Amino acid sequence: MFDTLSEKFSEAFKNIQGKGKISETNIEQALKQVRTALLEADVNFKVVKEFIGNVKEQALGEKVIKGVNPEEQFIKIVHDELAKVMGVANEEVNLDRKDIAPILVVGLNGQGKTTFSGKLSLHLSKKKKKNVLLVPADTFRPAAKDQLITLAKSMQMDWFDSDLSKHPKDIATDALKFAEENGKDVVIIDTAGRLHVDEELMGQIKEVRESLNDRNPEVLMVADAMTGQEAVNVAKSFHEAVGLTGVVLSKMDSDARGGAALSIRHVTGVPIKYISTGEKMKDLELFHPDRLAGRILDMGDVLSLVEKAEESIDKDAAEGMMKRLEKGKFTVDDFMKQMDMIKNLGSMSSILKMIPGMGNMLRQVGDLSPAEAEMKRMRVIIDSMTKAERDDYKLVKESRIKRIATGSGNTEAQVKDFLSKFRQMEKMMGGMMQMMKGGGMPGMPGMPGMPGMGGMPGMPGGKKKKKGKRKGPWGGGFF
Ligand SMILES: Nc1nc2c(ncn2[C@@H]2O[C@H](COP(=O)(O)OP(=O)(O)OP(=O)(O)O)[C@@H](O)[C@H]2O)c(=O)[nH]1
Ligand SMILES: [Mg+2]
Incomplete structure (x- = not known):
């Protein structure tokens, strides 16, 4: 989402870096680049x-605010304008x-109406606790x-057995x-x-x-975000023709450009609602212009991330895990549960982008697929371990390593590597619990039960870990 734009904007802002104050000449080049990017x-x-x-x-009209550098001021102005163009508040x-x-769902072929x-x-x-x-x-x-x-049926939702020989009205x-x-409270009509x-x-x-006019319907048009200006x-x-009350942009996961999201509201006057x-089925977000502006400008979107975490994370499981951690117990099973929780949040890059400053870092790292592949490998290794081994990895000695390697389709060296990483992680968990007792978990304010995030594999700086120090807001990636 908005990847290209984020990258170009961050390049544009470099033009103002280190400038004493905002002036017409100072911002000229930045504005030109912002224009081209858009x-x-x-x-x-x-x-x-x-x-x-x-x-x-x-x-240019901005009063000089003491203590705020010109680059930050300029970014703030761009942020607010972006939000304004997209609609300011969520509707x-x-x-x-x-x-x-009644909610009537309309749009061209294959845009994602039924989905x-x-x-x-x-x-x-x-x-919303509605009966739909x-x-x-x-x-x-x-x-x-x-x-x-x-x-x-897959969601245990009620549906109407329409007679398709009749007119849709x-x-x-x-x-x-x-x-x-x-x-029923709500009727969603898919056309x-x-x-x-x-x-x-x-x-x-x-x-x-x-x-439906007497019933004051919502009329939502679904448009594929990738089609840009066509949408x-x-x-x-x-x-x-029909008077829309809202637009839904679909396939935002595949749209790197964002032209439709930034234009529709302004051109049509119709708000984007979702x-x-x-x-x-869970891949739906409310359209929050201000938060999206933040995402475009690499300011992250911690609010959405926390909401997502609250929705997707099993609070009881997380609390149970925290209790065990407090007692100093961290097993391979706990680690696996944490990985599952994180997976429920979405792809690694989509989560990381919601953290301020991570967008830029991700661009430098480039492809995250090696990290994702490593997570998958760990998963199959863990799946090949017995319950007793997952409870106490120290049981895993030579012959067991052989068995796990064969069972998971990995080499013995890879299994050993996993075990040694897990050992480091266990150690780190101990350290982190000490820190938390001393007040707050570093770097993850308000995130319920995410003790394992510091152990995300393959993050920048990770490979250097053996010699170097922890880097970055994630504790530098353990691997
Ligand atoms: N990646 C991605 N795919 C989506 C999204 N929404 C829908 N799709 C896919 O797009 C295709 C078309 O979706 P539908 O919901 O059937 O589209 P439709 O508008 O109802 O299509 P018609 O009824 O044929 O006009 C399906 O393969 C969906 O899985 C989305 O947000 N992201
Ligand atoms: Mg359809």
Whole structure:
């Protein structure tokens, strides 16, 4: 997400580094680079023009704040402008109502409507405690009904058995009647897509929307973020034809540029309400312009990270582990549980990017896949250990090493390597517990039960560990 933009922005800011104060000449080169970066990210040219104008005006008008260097001031201005362009605050679907909330999901072919409908149902039922009904109303592609029902079943979500021989507006009417009779709060209607914006599609969606108008529906258009300006144009057409209440950007996990995210709100006036960040049902985020601006500028997004951690981490398991740690016990099983918790949060790079300053570091490190591969290798080694060995790794001697190596498809040297790393980690855990007793865990404020993060393999500086000191906010990577 926003990778290219982050990189270009950080290069642009270097121009102001070490300058005494902000002046027209000082920021000229930086602004030029910011402009190019935005255009290359496929941001709408009108948005870029206005953006640059606003940043320049504020930067030059900025009163000199004592103690804040020009680079930081400039970054703050860019941050606030980025957030403003994207919408300032998060807007969710409006559920503050007594009657049933219909949510109509529209968009072109293959943009992620059905996937999003499933994700939204999970989000609203889990986080907002709503009783949700999923309604397949794609009468063009009968398989779409099965697709939605399969998703619904996988989440134990209720779904409506639509009669696909009817017009979608009648399906919507039937579904709402069913919802009323069955005490539902929210009805999510997944509609058909088309290859292009065409009259037939718009006509049909218009009719469905009109049939719902008395109920004040949410009309969310799902757009593939990777399509950039095309997504902006399509959103414009849909908004003009049917009146959208929100946009959802899908496939943000694959979009490195961010042009759609930065343009849609400004061009159409329609807020982006959610972003879809993967194929799994839990991969949905609220669209927080200010936090995303922070992510673009490598300021991290600790708030989202903490929220994610709170959602994905089994608090009881984490607390149990902390208790054991306090007693000085840290086993291979504990380590494995920690790895699983971290895995639930997302890919390593997506987690690290949410930590201030890590974006830049990640760019220097480049590819994280060796670290991910190492984690996978450790996993198979651990899987080949017996329960007793996982409880006490010291049991693992020569013959057992041989057995584990054969069982996990690794060499004996690799198993030994894992054991020696684990030994170091155990030692570090002891040290960390001492520190915590003395007040607070270093580097991870507010993160519940993440004692193993300092042991993330393959982080920068890791290979030097044997001789060198710990480096960086992660305790330098143990391996
Ligand atoms: N990586 C990634 N893939 C996604 C995301 N959302 C959807 N997809 C994938 O995109 C493809 C299309 O998604 P659907 O939800 O079927 O799209 P749709 O808009 O309902 O498609 P039609 O009903 O055919 O118009 C599927 O393979 C999804 O798994 C996302 O956020 N990230
Ligand atoms: Mg679909």
